[in-house]
Structure formats: structure tokens, C-alpha cells
Amino acid sequence: MRTMMDRMPTQPQYVSRKTLAIKRGDSEILTRNDVQYAFLYHVFNDKTLAFTDETPGKPSTKVNFCDLYVHALYNSAKCSKVMRDKMLETPAFAVEFAKISLLTNVGRINTTMAFFPEMKTALRSYHPVPSLQKTDGNVQDAPRIKNCLKAAFLPGEQKSAPPSTPADILGRAKAGHIPPTSVVNLIFVLVNYSSSLMPIHFEPDVEFVDLFLPINISSAARARAFLWMVYHYHEGPNLANPFADDHARRNPGKVPWLLRLSREEQAQENVDPPEELEWGRKMAQARSRFLQELVAGGELDKAARTLSGSSSHDAESSSARRPRTQQYYAPDGNRTTFHHYVPTNGGKVKPMPPVPLTVNASMRAREQWFEHRDDYSLLHQTWNRAQNIDPLADSDDEGLDDHARLDYQRRLHVLGLIRPPSTPSHFPISE
Numbered sequence: 455m456r457t458m459m460d461r462m463p464t465q466p467q468y469v470s471r472k473t474l475a476i477k478r479g480d481s482e483i484l485t486r487n488d489v490q491y492a493f494l495y496h497v498f499n500d501k502t503l504a505f506t507d508e509t510p511g512k513p514s515t516k517v518n519f520c521d522l523y524v525h526a527l528y529n530s531a532k533c534s535k536v537m538r539d540k541m542l543e544t545p546a547f548a549v550e551f552a553k554i555s556l557l558t559n560v561g562r563i564n565t566t567m568a569f570f571p572e573m574k575t576a577l578r579s580y581h582p583v584p585s586l587q588k589t590d591g592n593v594q595d596a597p598r599i600k601n602c603l604k605a606a607f608l609p610g611e612q613k614s615a616p617p618s619t620p621a622d623i624l625g626r627a628k629a630g631h632i633p634p635t636s637v638v639n640l641i642f643v644l645v646n647y648s649s650s651l652m653p654i655h656f657e658p659d660v661e662f663v664d665l666f667l668p669i670n671i672s673s674a675a676r677a678r679a680f681l682w683m684v685y686h687y688h689e690g691p692n693l694a695n696p697f698a699d700d701h702a703r704r705n706p707g708k709v710p711w712l713l714r715l716s717r718e719e720q721a722q723e724n725v726d727p728p729e730e731l732e733w734g735r736k737m738a739q740a741r742s743r744f745l746q747e748l749v750a751g752g753e754l755d756k757a758a759r760t761l762s763g764s765s766s767h768d769a770e771s772s773s774a775r776r777p778r779t780q781q782y783y784a785p786d787g788n789r790t791t792f793h794h795y796v797p798t799n800g801g802k803v804k805p806m807p808p809v810p811l812t813v814n815a816s817m818r819a820r821e822q823w824f825e826h827r828d829d830y831s832l833l834h835q836t837w838n839r840a841q842n843i844d845p846l847a848d849s850d851d852e853g854l855d856d857h858a859r860l861d862y863q864r865r866l867h868v869l870g871l872i873r874p875p876s877t878p879s880h881f882p883i884s885e
Contacts, residue, residue, distance in 0.1 A: 483734035484581050537551075634690075655707060670720050675712050
């Protein structure tokens with residue numbers, strides 16, 4: 455007769471047949487049904503002191519799951535000091551952060567999501583989570599949360615790879631290593647082997663990741679089954695599981711009974727209060743205003759840099775051998791701009807306004823260029839760019855002189871011959 459260890463899977467069975475991650479557009483609210491708020495409530499409000507605390511340097515004590523998971527995040531090597539201070543200052547924020555982290559831990563929240571409206575990157579989308587953002591803390595974005603989770607190791611796992619299969623975890627637990635791994639890594643492993651663990655611990659058509667999905671099983675029953683799984687692997691399978699019910703005791707190795715709900719009963723769980731929906735709409739509007747201001751400010755800054763850079767380059771064309779000086783852009787009286795690169799000179803740098811260029815000087819420079827353009831070789835062009843371009847400045851800050859413009863026009867002409875544009879070109883080649 456095969457034992458449970460013999461039936462443990464050895465190859466990861468990644469979740470493929472289920473749409474696990476929440477899919478929402480930018481600024482869309484993550485509702486209570488999306489995050490399965492009732493399930494999270496039962497998980498983090500369970501007061502059973504059953505789990506061995508993982509806090510390094512402290513005597514082994516038993517804590518509930520909420521404290522176990524919060525401590526794992528707090529002790530992560532990638533948890534910033536600001537985040538630790540906020541977790542200590544506001545325990546309610548620590549629990550909210552832990553709930554969102556658990557959803558990230560199992561893959562319900564993927565790394566394209568962020569939870570603060572002032573996010574600028576286009577690689578992620580903003581989502582208010584009214585039910586899990588009742589405090590004033592910043593829960594950051596999913597990639598930072600994922601990094602924090604991946605660095606949540608036990609002290610003994612810092613130098614060696616943590617166990618990566620359910621069999622490895624149970625083997626360490628039976629050998630007396632309690633806890634056998636961190637709770638964060640344990641959940642990663644259970645998700646990776648979700649399908650393989652289904653016949654061992656669950657009834658047909660239900661697996662570990664289903665506990666986090668909006669299905670017709672009671673939230674309280676799913677929470678109890680989740681805590682049973684965590685205890686079974688975190689504390690060892692030989693101990694009496696405090697989360698077991700009569701069904702689990704009659705069927706060793708099986709999770710507690712998963713109570714099915716009717717559609718009406720399921721609809722009564724995870725109902726969003728009106729004030730949470732209103733807050734989510736306000737945050738979505740704040741996000742929209744921020745994006746509009748960001749786009750408008752970016753266009754104004756780009757136009758100012760282009761005009762300033764063009765003026766400075768035209769002024770320098772009258773003296774090709776003159777050493778190039780760093781350009782500074784005079785800020786608008788009503789707006790301040792951020793510069794990624796500001797050179798220093800002994801700590802004493804004075805902003806220099808752009809040099810004004812008269813129309814006559816500009817015309818003379820342009821005429822001199824077109825008089826000699828036929829003799830201007832690729833080597834001359836390369837030398838000119840090397841002498842007149844600051845390699846440390848942003849490429850958007852560089853104004854184009856006539857040499858560069860003609861070079862780009864020629865390139866566009868060649869591209870147009872290869873693939874003729876559908877509309878007439880606005881950049882004709884000067885003959």
C-alpha cells in the first residue's frame with residue numbers, strides 16, 4: 455500500500471487550465487468579489503495559535519496565521535525600512551498589506567498591477583482596492599510585493615535553496631525541521647503543485663488554487679481548508695490538525711468539508727458597500743486627472759526643450775571649434791520640471807538662459823550649410839556630432855542642427871523608396 459509520501463508529486467504542475475490572475479483595465483476597481491474579501495477575512499481573523507513563529511532570534515512560539523504571515527513579510531530582506539516602520543506604526547495597514555501580498559503569493563494579483571494613482575510607468579495598470587485600502591499606507595505595486603515575497607526566507611534558507619516540492623517540505627518536517635520552510639515559500643510550492651495535490655487532499659474538480667477563486671463554495675469553508683493545508687505542511691502531517699472537522703478526521707489526508715452554496719447564497723457574500731464603490735470611483739477620477747496632467751506637462755516640457763536646444767545649436771554653428779557648454783533650461787514661472795542629469799561644477803552651478811538667436815544669424819548659418827552640403831561627408835557629419843553633442847544629456851534635450859536634419863531626411867528618403875508611404879512625405883529632400 456502506497457503511503458502519502460509515495461504519492462507526493464515530484465514535478466511541478468503549473469496552473470494552466472484556470473484563469474487565475476484578475477483581469478481588469480486601468481483604473482478599474484478590484485471589488486470584494488475580485489479579491490474574495492470574505493475568504494481573506496476568515497483567514498486573517500482566525501485566532502488559532504497553531505503555527506510555529508518564523509521570526510529569527512526569538513524563542514519558538516505558536517502564533518495565528520495572520521501574525522505568521524505578517525512576520526514573514528516584515529522579516530523579508532526586500533521589505534524596505536519605510537514599509538517596516540509603517541507596519542509597526544499601523545497594524546491595520548500591516549494586515550491589509552498581508553492580504554494583498556497573499557493574493558500576489560498565489561497569483562491572483564499579477565505583476566502588471568499597481569495600487570497608487572500617481573504611478574507613471576505604462577508597464578502597469580492602476581487599480582483601487584477599496585476593501586483593502588482603508589488605511590493611509592502605500593501598498594506599493596505588485597512587482598515590489600513579489601520581490602518582497604521572494605526574499606522571505608527562513609534564516610537557514612539564506613545560504614541554500616529552499617525546498618521546492620511538497621515531498622521535500624514533508625520530508626524536512628518529518629525530520630524535525632519545524633518549520634520546514636517559510637510560509638511564503640510553502641504557498642508558492644502549493645500553487646505550483648496545485649493540480650497534482652488535488653487527488654491527495656481534495657475532492658474531484660477542486661484544487662488548492664480554487665480556494666482563492668469566486669466559486670460556489672462557502673468562504674468560511676475555503677478559509678478553513680486553506681489553513682488546514684498550511685498547517686499540514688508547515689507543522690507536519692503527524693500532528694493533530696486543529697482545523698480538521700469530522701470529514702477530515704474520517705478521511706485522513708483530506709481537507710475539511712467544502713460546503714457548496716446556491717447562487718443566491720453565493721451572491722450574499724462579498725457585497726461591496728456603497729461607500730467603498732464611491733471611494734473607488736473617486737480614486738479612478740484622480741488617476742484620470744493625474745494622467746491628463748502628466749501628458750500635458752510632458753508635451754510642454756518637450757516643446758520647451760526642443761526650442762531651447764534648437765536655439766543653442768544654431769548659435770553654436772557660427773563657431774564650430776568653440777568648446778561646447780552645458781545647456782540649461784530656464785524654468786517656467788508657474789511650473790517646475792525634473793531633470794535626470796544636472797552636471798555640477800564644484801557645487802557652484804548657475805543656470806544659464808538660452809542664447810537668443812536672431813533671424814539673420816540663423817539664415818546665415820543655414821546658407822553656409824547649404825553652400826557646402828555637397829562636400830559634407832559621413833566622416834564630417836560624425837565629427838560634427840561628436841564635437842557638438844553632450845553624451846550625458848538626454849537625447850530629447852538635443853536640438854538638431856542642419857547636418858543632422860539632412861542626414862535624417864536622407865534616411866527617410868531611403869526608407870520611403872523601400873516602402874512608399876501612403877501619404878505624401880512632409881520631409882522632401884533638398885536638391
